[in-house]
Amino acid sequence: MSKTRFIVLFRGVGGATQLPVKELREVLGEGGFSGVATYINSGNAVLTATSGEEDVRRRVSDLAKTRMGFQKAIMVRSLDEWEAMIAGNPFPQAENAPTCVHVYAMEREPELERVQALKALATGTEEFRINGRTLNLYTPDGMGQSRFAPRMERTLKLEMTGRNWRSMLALRRLARDG
Structure with a gap:
């Protein structure tokens, strides 16, 4: 195998x-x-x-x-x-602001009505995109200031965990080196 x-x-x-x-x-x-x-x-x-x-x-x-x-x-x-998650990043800001771009691995693809509910909450400066089981989030004011991010999991009704862009790239290097 x-x-x-x-x-x-x-x-x-x-x-x-x-x-x-x-x-x-x-x-x-x-x-x-x-x-x-x-x-x-x-x-x-x-x-x-x-x-x-x-x-x-x-x-x-x-x-x-x-x-x-x-x-x-x-x-x-x-x-x-993981490589596809990195390649699919819709936020080019990641290169200059790696702690403001986050990638979330979700347990499954969210239901359409849950995604619509999440879109209704995105009224601030933050932006997000969902592609399959991946959610990309841009927090230009920083994650610590985000009122949107803490509501994502609860709104989508699924478990997820995110890493900032710097960690995404570091984990790719670590995985490639092994």
């Missing part, structure tokens, strides 16, 4: 919820994944597996729960899909 490189995004890491990266690398390696690497202490890992995305997500979730007590959503994308 062929090997695939995956990017694994843990939702809700930071603040009171920590996920020690050294332990995470060990747990994933002992769990049968190869080429495990982590990026900063905020819930990002890359690994190689011979199974598909859903199996990797389930296995990582089970390992994180049983070995580390972590029980939040986990999003998984293949390196090929």
Whole structure:
């Protein structure tokens, strides 16, 4: 069976919820994944597996729960899909403002009526685009000032986790190097 490189995004890491990266690398390696690497202490890992995305997500979730007590959503994308997420970025501002452009991996493609509801909330300076299971967000005033971003998940009625443009590129480099 062929090997695939995956990017694994843990939702809700930071603040009171920590996920020690050294332990995470060990747990994933002992769990049968190869080429495990982590990026900063905020819930990002890359690994190689011979199974598909859903199996990797389930296995990582089970390992994180049983070995580390972590029980939040986990999003998984293949390196090929990650590359497509980067190539599909509709906001060229990312090159000059990498912390103002964010890419969200969603658990599934949102329903059309939920997307319409989200569009109705986008009344400020922020812009967003959805393509399949990916949501791109531009926050020209900064994520910390956004009143829109905290309402996205609740409005779309699905789980998601986002990374800024700088992290997107760093995770791609890390995955390519493995």
